[in-house]
Structure formats: C-alpha cells, structure tokens
Amino acid sequence: MPQPGPEMPRGLEVSLPEELQPAVLEPALLVDWLAREEGRDMEEGLTDEEQKYIVDNATTLRLEFMKIVRIDNLSRLKNLSRLFLDNNFIEAISGLDSLTGLQWLDLSFNKITKIENL
Helix, strand or coil: CCCCCCCCCCCCCCCCHHHHHEEEHHHHHHHHHHHHHHHCCCCCCCHHHHHHHHHEEEEEECCCCCCCECCCCCCCCCCCCCCCCCCCCCEEEEECCCCCCEEEEEEECCCCCCEEEC
C-alpha cells in the first residue's frame, strides 16, 4: 500500500502566471486601449489633456479576450456606442447604466449569471 505524501503547508500562496491572471477594467487600461485603437504610439506617455480627449471622444472600445471579470470604470465614456467585451470571464452584467448612447454590446462567451442596473 503506497504511503501518503507530505501534506501541503497551510497558507501556501499559489499564484497564477500573469497571462492567466484575471483583469479588472482599470482607468489606465481603458486609456491605453483607447489610445491604441486610435493608432497612438504608447511608448511615449500621454498628457492629461490627451487622455481626457481620448476618453471623452471614444465611440468604440474593444476588450475581447482580456480575462476581464467585472465591468467597471466606464462611466466617463459618455460617447461610447460600441462595446466589445466578448470572450472574457464576466459573471454579471452591471455598470452599463451610464452608457446611454450604447448601441452595440457584445458580451458573448462570458460566464454571465446575473443582470443588474441596466
């Protein structure tokens, strides 16, 4: 009969590799992706005015396959009309009530179990 192996120590922290870490829609991530969609070179930093311009004038945001777990920080995107959040890990549809001009929303291939605040 095989002997049981040593027990794993309690409290051992196991972390996922960065490419498997879930993501949250942080404001800096949004500005970065919006700037890339405009074709901006992100090697150089953006001024505060440039960031504000990009956010204020964004009409499309594509965040597919980004391992996003929650819809957050979109309230500043007042002119957003198309939002692509497909193929992520989103479980609840919420945080979209401020996007009054939204005409296209793609949340396909997520883990949605709850819809709130629409």
